[in-house]
Amino acid sequence: xxxxxxxxxxxxxxxxxxxxxxxxxxxxxxxxxxxxxxxxxxxxxxxxxxxxxxxxxxxxxxxxxxxxxxxxxxxxxxxxxxxxxxxxxxxxxxxxxxxxxxxxxxxxxxxxxxxxxxxxxxxxxxxxxxxxxxxxxxxxxxxxxxxxxxxxxxxxxxxxxxxxxxxxxxxxxxxxxxxxxxxxxxxxxxxxxxxxxxxxxxxxxxxxxxxxxxxxxxxx
Amino acid sequence: xxxxxxxxxxxxxxxxxxxxxxxxxxxxxxxxxxxxxxxxxxxxxxxxxxxxxxxxxxxxxxxxxxxxxxxxxxxxxxxxxxxxxxxxxxxxxxxxxxxxxxxxxxxxxxxxxxxxxxxxxxxxxxxxxxxxxxxxxxxxxxxxxxxxxxxxxxxxxxxxxxxxxxxxxxxxxxxxxxxxxxxxxxxxxxxxxxxxxxxxxxxxxxxxxxxxxxxxxxxxxxxxxxxxxxxxxxxxxxxxxxxxxxxxxxxxxxxxxxxxxxxxxxxxxxxxxxxxxxxxxxxxxxxxxxxxxxxxxxxxxxxxxxxxxxxxxxxxxxxxxxxxxxxxxxxxxxxxxxxxxxxxxxxxxxxxxxxxxxxxxxxxxxxxxxxxxxxxxxxxxxxxxxxxxxxxxxxxxxxxxxxxxxxxxxxxxxxxxxxxxxxxxxxxxxxxxxxxxxxxxxxxxxxxxxxxxxxxxxxxxxxxxxxxxxxxxxxxxxxxxxxxxxxxxxxxxxxxxxxxxxxxxxxxxxxxxxxxxxxxxxxxxxxxxxxxxxxxxxxxxxxxxxxxxxxxxx
Numbered sequence: 001x002x003x004x005x006x007x008x009x010x011x012x013x014x015x016x017x018x019x020x021x022x023x024x025x026x027x028x029x030x031x032x033x034x035x036x037x038x039x040x041x042x043x044x045x046x047x048x049x050x051x052x053x054x055x056x057x058x059x060x061x062x063x064x065x066x067x068x069x070x071x072x073x074x075x076x077x078x079x080x081x082x083x084x085x086x087x088x089x090x091x092x093x094x095x096x097x098x099x100x101x102x103x104x105x106x107x108x109x110x111x112x113x114x115x116x117x118x119x120x121x122x123x124x125x126x127x128x129x130x131x132x133x134x135x136x137x138x139x140x141x142x143x144x145x146x147x148x149x150x151x152x153x154x155x156x157x158x159x160x161x162x163x164x165x166x167x168x169x170x171x172x173x174x175x176x177x178x179x180x181x182x183x184x185x186x187x188x189x190x191x192x193x194x195x196x197x198x199x200x201x202x203x204x205x206x207x208x209x210x211x212x213x214x215x216x217x218x219x220x
Numbered sequence: 221x222x223x224x225x226x227x228x229x230x231x232x233x234x235x236x237x238x239x240x241x242x243x244x245x246x247x248x249x250x251x252x253x254x255x256x257x258x259x260x261x262x263x264x265x266x267x268x269x270x271x272x273x274x275x276x277x278x279x280x281x282x283x284x285x286x287x288x289x290x291x292x293x294x295x296x297x298x299x300x301x302x303x304x305x306x307x308x309x310x311x312x313x314x315x316x317x318x319x320x321x322x323x324x325x326x327x328x329x330x331x332x333x334x335x336x337x338x339x340x341x342x343x344x345x346x347x348x349x350x351x352x353x354x355x356x357x358x359x360x361x362x363x364x365x366x367x368x369x370x371x372x373x374x375x376x377x378x379x380x381x382x383x384x385x386x387x388x389x390x391x392x393x394x395x396x397x398x399x400x401x402x403x404x405x406x407x408x409x410x411x412x413x414x415x416x417x418x419x420x421x422x423x424x425x426x427x428x429x430x431x432x433x434x435x436x437x438x439x440x441x442x443x444x445x446x447x448x449x450x451x452x453x454x455x456x457x458x459x460x461x462x463x464x465x466x467x468x469x470x471x472x473x474x475x476x477x478x479x480x481x482x483x484x485x486x487x488x489x490x491x492x493x494x495x496x497x498x499x500x501x502x503x504x505x506x507x508x509x510x511x512x513x514x515x516x517x518x519x520x521x522x523x524x525x526x527x528x529x530x531x532x533x534x535x536x537x538x539x540x541x542x543x544x545x546x547x548x549x550x551x552x553x554x555x556x557x558x559x560x561x562x563x564x565x566x567x568x569x570x571x572x573x574x575x576x577x578x579x580x581x582x583x584x585x586x587x588x589x590x591x592x593x594x595x596x597x598x599x600x601x602x603x604x605x606x607x608x609x610x611x612x613x614x615x616x617x618x619x620x621x622x623x624x625x626x627x628x629x630x631x632x633x634x635x636x637x638x639x640x641x642x643x644x645x646x647x648x649x650x651x652x653x654x655x656x657x658x659x660x661x662x663x664x665x666x667x668x669x670x671x672x673x674x675x676x677x678x679x680x681x682x683x684x685x686x687x688x689x690x691x692x693x694x695x696x697x698x699x700x701x702x703x704x705x706x707x708x709x710x711x712x713x714x715x716x717x718x719x720x721x722x723x724x725x726x727x728x729x730x731x732x733x734x735x736x737x738x739x740x741x742x743x744x745x746x747x748x749x750x751x752x753x754x755x756x757x758x759x760x761x762x763x764x765x766x767x768x769x770x771x772x773x774x
Contacts, residue, residue: 018410025408026402026405032436037442040443044469129454129455143464150458
């Protein structure tokens with residue numbers, strides 16, 4: 001095996017193709033488990049939203065659609081740079097790979113920063129579930145509004161935890177990328193982290209309309 | 221194909237094998253060899269089996285008399301909870317996949333290792349980390365919610381160590397996800413040349429189906445336990461009605477995993493039994509494709525029946541009717557397997573070596589467990605016997621009579637391959653029979669008790685139930701002895717007096733019997749090429765009789 005002395009083909013694989021196919025299949029299967037994992041939250045959200053649509057709509061007006069929209073754009077941009085990083089790794093363009101990974105990392109951190117600002121705002125307005133929770137909108141039961149914020153913090157919190165792990169993985173990838181380890185035969189780490197990163201983006205693409213946009217048009 | 225058996229029974233093993241390739245504790249704790257990881261799992265899983273068994277013994281001891289006299293009601297609640305949690309999450313679910321699957325799957329498909337060896341080793345550490353949380357909860361005073369963690373008792377009212385136990389279940393789930401993911405990728409991508417899907421041993425098919433269930437179900441348990449922990453710690457009220465939540469939602473989410481989990485426990489045993497029946501009846505498995513697809517059908521149908529745990533939880537009668545019908549559908553692929561095993565036995569040349577005794581026991585007990593399952597799936601009957609010992613007896617017939625007998629059968633069948641040694645034939649047969657007798661004496665009376673109305677999860681009961689309870693406790697004692705015996709003769713087989721097994725002591729087919737015992741580190745000296753199906757017994761032994769394959773010189 002020609003490339004074996006690079007040490008990137010594990011001993012139990014016959015070829016780079018087999019190794020690559022195994023690692024992407026593994027990541028796809030992991031993403032299936034992630035869908036089921038988030039699925040529990042989405043199920044709870046659907047049930048309570050359909051039980052108390054009015055309360056949820058009123059509560060959702062306290063979210064900042066502008067910041068949520070900006071964050072959506074930031075994440076989509078990070079997906080673009082991640083895809084470009086995978087492409088450059090396949091083409092063995094060392095500097096481009098590192099640069100695109102860096103952009104991806106910065107966009108990811110930017111998202112988390114904006115998210116933190118949103119959380120701080122909710123904290124100031126007593127919208128964090130718990131003993132300090134206060135909600136005075138007319139025509140709404142504060143208990144039901146609290147459930148909306150339970151789900152808001154639970155779902156975006158779990159998403160943010162995935163972003164933190166993703167950012168860690170992207171950071172870690174920059175070292176082998178810097179050393180020029182990736183090429184047409186061996187780039188599976190970048191590829192599978194890319195799959196993960198896109199998946200986490202897609203979760204947000206569902207969270208944003210569910211939490212911020214449904215009911216946005218009601219009550220000007 | 222070839223009966224390319226280099227070493228006959230009694231001949232010492234080849235000098236280089238996976239057991240003596242490297243030495244020292246770190247060579248085991250840091251190993252990436254799937255065979256060694258299988259052995260590590262065997263040790264961990266056996267330890268938890270022992271602990272869970274001790275809790276079961278204490279439960280049965282308390283129930284010897286009608287009065288609650290040995291322990292208090294509160295302690296009793298903790299005993300049966302810990303018994304359930306340990307047996308399910310730390311023994312039954314990992315047992316066959318993590319021990320036998322880990323060891324055998326790469327060998328059976330002619331690969332050098334699983335696709336992700338580091339992930340495999342990681343899964344063992346994650347499993348033990350989960351075990352530490354479980355032990356911590358146990359030492360602090362245990363948990364009293366039942367293994368089902370029903371909210372709002374678990375989230376709000378219980379005064380026991382719910383959070384560490386839930387964390388243990390959460391983490392243990394990741395370990396089984398890691399194993400399942402590894403299996404699916406390995407079976408898809410690493411098969412030897414010529415090994416088509418329909419040439420795979422049925423053990424592989426059933427582990428594949430199991431892995432699918434683990435991948436789709438376990439994350440739902442994880443999120444459910446996570447929400448439970450958040451509710452208990454941070455009062456994020458998804459389930460507690462006092463916090464605005466819905467406790468029935470917890471039951472839906474919990475059983476969405478935990479019913480399929482029953483198939484996680486029993487499907488691998490079915491795979492083992494398919495191998496054993498073929499090997500000891502000297503026949504091709506009857507209806508191979510039906511048995512293979514029955515595993516997949518059980519995996520799929522298993523996800524559609526969780527509502528039958530909630531017939532009395534206030535779900536709509538229409539939902540309950542649908543769940544009742546779907547539950548009965550699971551009986552079809554299960555019965556396909558039982559009939560096909562029976563047809564395989566028909567006109568086979570059967571021998572009664574220890575693994576076969578376990579396999580035959582499995583078929584009988586699984587059938588009883590399965591048929592009482594259909595009874596319980598019937599809406600009217602279930603409302604009558606719900607939460608009684610009838611249910612307890614039913615699921616122990618599946619989990620002990622099914623899953624554990626399959627596990628023990630497999631362990632006895634592949635022990636010579638794993639260690640290169642033969643254990644004592646007489647004592648192992650005695651053990652199989654004692655387990656069978658003890659098991660039935662323990663759990664058959666519980667069917668009667670449940671039907672008479674004795675509820676589960678109480679530490680005392682009316683005096684008229686005592687005779688049957690004494691029978692059950694006596695049976696548990698016998699069962700305990702039967703389950704301890706293997707500890708002695710299996711360990712003894714590793715000592716100086718243990719006989720060398722040779723490469724293929726059972727005269728069985730399958731790639732694992734074509735390599736040496738114990739196998740070399742990379743499993744095969746020459747990469748195998750497969751040209752035929754897994755059960756070519758008629759070709760390998762054209763004039764076989766019951767005697768000409770006695771590993772003990774019969």
